[in-house]
Amino acid sequence: MGDVVEEDVIRHLYVHVPFCARKCGYCAFYSEAGEGALVSRYVEALVRELELVAGDLRPRTVFFGGGTPSLLTLGQWERILKSMDRLGLLGAAEWTVECNPATVSPDKAKLLRDWGVNRVSMGAQSFDESLLERLGRVHSRAMIYKSFDVLRAAGFENVNVDLMFAIPGQTLETWRATLGEALALGSEHLSCYEVIYEEDTPLFEQWKGGMARVDEDLACAMYDELLGAAAAGGFQQYEVANFARHLAGGSAEVPDRACRHNVNCWRGGSFYGLGPSAAGYVRGARTRNRANTTLYCEELERGRRAIESSEELGPLARAGEIAAFGLRMTAGWPLEQFRQRTGFDLPGEWREEMRRMIALGYGELNGERFHLTREGLRFADWAGAEFLRS
């Protein structure tokens, strides 16, 4: 049990760009308002890190997240892209860059597209001016429309729009309106995240102080609204918070415009994570880089990767984790695929948990696949936790 065939080279790459124009009130990702010198220093360090892993990397998916990758200047992007070319890292089938509506210029969009970036994830978050303000976002509603047009004009045919719900002060009506406007944009993908009160964020402080609390029933109603509107708008849900179009026609377990990079993460596939605070998963070891840009740069200037922590779980614990995250996808786990990935038999090892979930109507075992039902997805954290093994 637990034997898995490891990949020869790693096929997925995540790059973290730790800079934002201004910190949003709810955000716990590592990012800072980088001033010029630090950003350039970061770009050099990143290039160094790419060099260190390039030999073990032939990316099928690349994801530049953040932070705000679109904040990098044209020159900085060119430096990165040319290095990737030199290292043979271009040509990914799916290459995503996260953008903030306020930071997408036509030149930048064109540059990225020309070098092979083919997917953009746009952090719109809301179409309601006052909520954008409340979230501490730097962009306005008009900028979302403008940026979207810029992206389309540059030739991006795969665009994701990020939205947030359960924002303090948000009503079901404003959410409905935002959903309508987002769907009307006609993007290929939609990610809808709930506002989470994460420690060390201004929002968390407010929440602790009793403010900014959102009623659970309202959050549920918003989620229901989302499921209904997305389906009506031609989107297929494929993960708790992710929806995509299936352009090939017919139906598929995972729609063809799903984010393949994320699907790989959820399915427990390997990926390199580069840049400050980035998490990676390579051949069973989960790593995390230092969450401090200066320290990150210092390490790389000495020619070493800036890995701060690394964790390798035992085979069963690893399989449990992979089960837990895969089940957040509507497709759940094809039993055979799970066996190949982890070396464990899902119904063999988790018989009791699966039985309980099926009895509750939260899980379904049909043929060769176990997945959570629509009701079960509402309890995906609980279900996932049940599958974890220590």
Added chain:
Amino acid sequence: MENSPSECPSRRFCVEPVHSRGGRAIPFYTQQTPPLFAVLAHGMACVAFWRIRTTELPFRTALSTVFCSDRELHMDAAHIRNFSIIAHIDHGKTTLSDRLLHRTGTVTTREMEDQLLDSMDLERERGITIKAHPVTMSYTARNGETYELNLIDTPGHVDFSYEVSRSLSACEGALLIIDAAQGVEAQTVANVHLATKQKLAIVPVINKIDLPHANIPATKAQMEDILAIPGDNAILASAKEGIGIDDILEAIVHRIPPPAPTGAVSMQALGFDSYFDTYKGVVTHVRVFNGELRPGMLVKLLHSGKTVEIKEVGSFNPKPYVREKLETGETGYMTANIKSPKDVKMGDTITDARNPSPVLPGFKEIHPMVFSGLYPINTADYEHLKAALGKLQLNDSAFVYQPESSVALGFGFRCGFLGLLHLEIVQERLRREYNMDIIATYPSVIYRVVMTDGKVKEIDNPAFLPEPNYIEKVEEPMVFSLVICPNEYIGDMMALIAEKRGVVDHTETLDPRRVMLTSTMPLGEILIDFHDRIKSITRGFGSMDYEHAGYQASDMVKLDMLVNGESVDAFSCIVHRSKAEGRGRALAAKLKEVIPRQQYQVAIQAAIGGKVVARESVSALRKDVTAKCYGGDISRKRKLLEKQKEGKKRMKSFGSVNIPQEAFIEVLKT
């Protein structure tokens, strides 16, 4: 504190205890130019032991006197004063004790921290004293004489009033502290009664005179009216600002009589407290009334009938330090080959085994009044809990426990406490010091059940209340309570007493502003929130105290709480029929609040003899997922899930319902 040679004319030299860890002292440091002094140390660790300053006596002679015979280190009884500090809660006993320790140089400024004598973390955090703390100080009075002052700081909370009475039994006097802004309060009255009963000299101190709303004339008037103590006897002080401290020390010396030997044929000492030390075993706090107590002596404990050999004697400063012996009138501690605190009865007389003296008066034994079952959340922790309770009991003789089992909670212990604060403290210490996750059942007093066949059963656990048709009558424990409150709240206070099924026996006007209500009430009624309610009705100006007053027949019934149809015996209680429904509703409402939403709806019912009197429900959880972006950081998310899962494990499940520990704690407060 400067014991300059000239201040010490009548004695050849003076000594002050500093620190000690046991063993024989050797000279460690001497200063041969005036002022001459030596620091003696002992053991490898070289801990300072005595600081000696000599006057006319040549230094070396003094030093060798110390070595040859330690007689000189001891005060004759005429230079000893034993006193307790008593007061209503929060009137400043501990703060004043700190001041006295500092002023007498017992602790240095560097060692000084607030609430020095409240050594338990819990005491410091809550700002209350739980255990009585003895400490020995050396004080050179204005008359030049040096005195050994043995102080016992006592707790003010009514749950621990027996700590006061036993501390008083070791003393000739008491410092009575009265808060100048609050005036005389209920425990002031109760403690003065205790002290006068024992014929102690009382030194009144009006404290907190620095407060802007301090009212000294009114406080003096209350002293005269309520306590029959002349107001002019009071020393005006501020423990906080250090005002009046010297006057207090002088008054201790001059107004409190020195200990008088009992005239018995041999050594007589009273054991008035004990604690457990991992190295020394049981350490018994003693007050020597006659003769001297020294290591090697064979002594007999008259009540328990045991004979033991004394291993070590000493005092506190405030840490324990070893002494050669304790003499007539001195207070300190002794250790002997005593393994379990149960072997020394508090209030026992300790005397010479070969030539025993008669029994000393002692004090009334204390019995727990409130009972509650303590259960480990994780059943595997049973043994661990047992060990922890055993250890706690070593230092808390008022706490008792014995194994019991519950349908809902499995195996645990029935525990007896002095009151609710005591229960809370034990729970908290188990959690903190022993890392135990426990559940406590609804507290109960001891009911006396007279059966139809004439037999009498004592019931402290609702589970054992016999079926109604076997019961002739149920009797519940009563108390005399004393409430002091401002005039304007008298109506509300009487309503509260009536609500608590009490009968007001007496209403006495204390002064133009305040009244004192004496009433007879069921103990069970005042346990939970009587004190808090008084405080809130009177905006903090009311206070209360109580003493036990026997049993009285009463119409009691058993109230059951059902969760999804299953009776959770931990929440059951015995209540008066007139209150059962109200209590049932309150408990159901509280449970609704504290039981987290589950995947199903949870029904909560309160029932008396199968009849449901109240119901509530906790609606089903609608979701347990966060649609969250975690950017590939699977580890972090997994750890969150693990934490969540761990949290669930710490709940107790009843059928399909998980009830967290907090629910049990919260319900206790209902």
